[in-house]
Amino acid sequence: MSRRALTLLLAGFLVLALGVAGAFQPVPYVVLSPGPTENTIGEVNKKPVIAIKGRQTYPTSGSLQLVTVAYQGGPAAKIDLLTALRGWLDPTVAVVPQETIFAPDRTAQEVEEENTVEMTNSQDSATAAALNELKIPYAMVVGVVSTEKGRPADGKLMKGDEINSVDGKETKDVTAVADAVKAHKPGESVTFNVTRGTQKIDVTVQTVAGPQAQTVVGVMMQAKYKFPFDVDINVGDVGGPSAGLMFSLGILDKLTPGELTGGKQIAGTGTITPAGEVGAIGGIAQKMVGAKDSGATIFLTPADNCAEALKSVPDGLRLVRADTLHSAVAALDALRTSKGDVPACEAG
Known part of the structure; x- marks a missing residue:
């Protein structure tokens, strides 16, 4: 073999080796793919x-898939270039930059914990929205989650305290407090x-200047929230707020006579507020693929998505466009009965 051929062979081998090594180098990206689906009027494990106790429930059919x-x-388990x-x-x-999912100053554990809290809040908001739609009254209080170390409330207000009033004036929400x-x-x-x-007690705390x-x-x-009956939602390891709309629909379906789906396989997504407003979510493309793979033929879509x-x-x-819980229910009624308009998504 000539020296020229040997040089080319060695150079080619070196390029291949570097390419193989580079393919397995970690890169700061995250791969998003269709995740599992759950039927909110079905069972898991x-x-x-959705389990409701203390209130009459009714049979359901079809599916309302979250x-x-x-x-x-992510920071603790980076993917390699080949995976990307x-x-x-x-x-x-x-494939998205890592910082779009994990802020530079956040750990994967912190993101998971935040998702868990958001899921819990989403379940409460979904229950509140369903009860508001059915005009079932409930109470709401402001609870103390924690106090900031070194601040005046530390050691005076306790986790689990329910705030009834401030300076003698009743406070019904966090903003009012x-x-x-x-x-x-x-x-002061x-x-x-x-x-x-x-017990009900008065706690006096000195204020300080903050941000x-x-x-x-x-x-x-x-x-x-203090609901008049128990609504227990079990979804395993699923986190985040984007299942709110489907939780609300599942609760409504169980609490009302008749079958909301008409036996159809329906999926959807969207955050929910206690007032029933449906909000945008991330990963819509992957969620639609998951919906199709689960057998759904209809997908309830937040207007902003x-x-x-x-x-x-x-x-x-x-x-099917979902602006509010009420409009989503109306759309499902129209699909089931073939009467009324079904709002469709339109390009923005």
């Missing part, structure tokens, strides 16, 4: 996804009436 997105990668390249070639998945504190000048005292255990010169005491609060969804909707999946 032989337990109802859809999810699975991901590979395969993702870029697969039309059913998305925060506004009542902000009405003070830093250094504010009095909270709280329920702690079985943006706002008056604070250093307390983290969360709306807590419609334009994006239309670009990659799978064949055989009908997109």
